[in-house]
Amino acid sequence: MSNRRDFMGMALGGFAGLGALGALYAAKRTWDPLPSVKAGGFTTLDLSNVPENTLIVEKWRGKPILIIKVAKDDKAYKDKRLITVDGHKYMIVVGLCTHLGCIPDYFPEKHKFICPCHGGQFDAAGEVLKAPPPSPLVIPPFKIDGKKVVLGEEGPEYKKLKAAGLVA
Numbered sequence: 001m002s003n004r005r006d007f008m009g010m011a012l013g014g015f016a017g018l019g020a021l022g023a024l025y026a027a028k029r030t031w032d033p034l035p036s037v038k039a040g041g042f043t044t045l046d047l048s049n050v051p052e053n054t055l056i057v058e059k060w061r062g063k064p065i066l067i068i069k070v071a072k073d074d075k076a077y078k079d080k081r082l083i084t085v086d087g088h089k090y091m092i093v094v095g096l097c098t099h100l101g102c103i104p105d106y107f108p109e110k111h112k113f114i115c116p117c118h119g120g121q122f123d124a125a126g127e128v129l130k131a132p133p134p135s136p137l138v139i140p141p142f143k144i145d146g147k148k149v150v151l152g153e154e155g156p157e158y159k160k161l162k163a164a165g166l167v168a
């Protein structure tokens, strides 16, 4: 009887271990950085396999860059600040609050960013919903290259947003 109990215990322990491993693997996949190449102040990000509605955090010149691939019919995003790459819309912003530079937290169920320092809020496209931030989250200089985005270079799409006063 005790042998049978031992066996059941080991089997259950094994299943629990496998479950924990699976959860770790899933979490790690979410945290994996995008395939990227960094050189001379430029960071090239390959967006081919970005999942929809998942916050991806990258780094460019020491700053956090927040990226969300917007689901096709998601109305929570204001189109004018989105960047179209290979037919998909993305929110790409510098993840520093424009008040005093804290990193805002993302709440996907509310489609908003809330700054932990003084409670400033931004919508899912980085526009201010609640002061004190004086301006939207900054869109970094970028150039689109097929399915890739080169951060640090001002391509025509960035210049268009800049001319319309939408990058900051």
Ligand code: FES
Binding pocket: 097, 098, 099, 100, 101, 102, 115, 116, 117, 118, 119, 120, 131, 132, 133
């Ligand atoms: S630093 Fe974000 S609200 Fe003050």
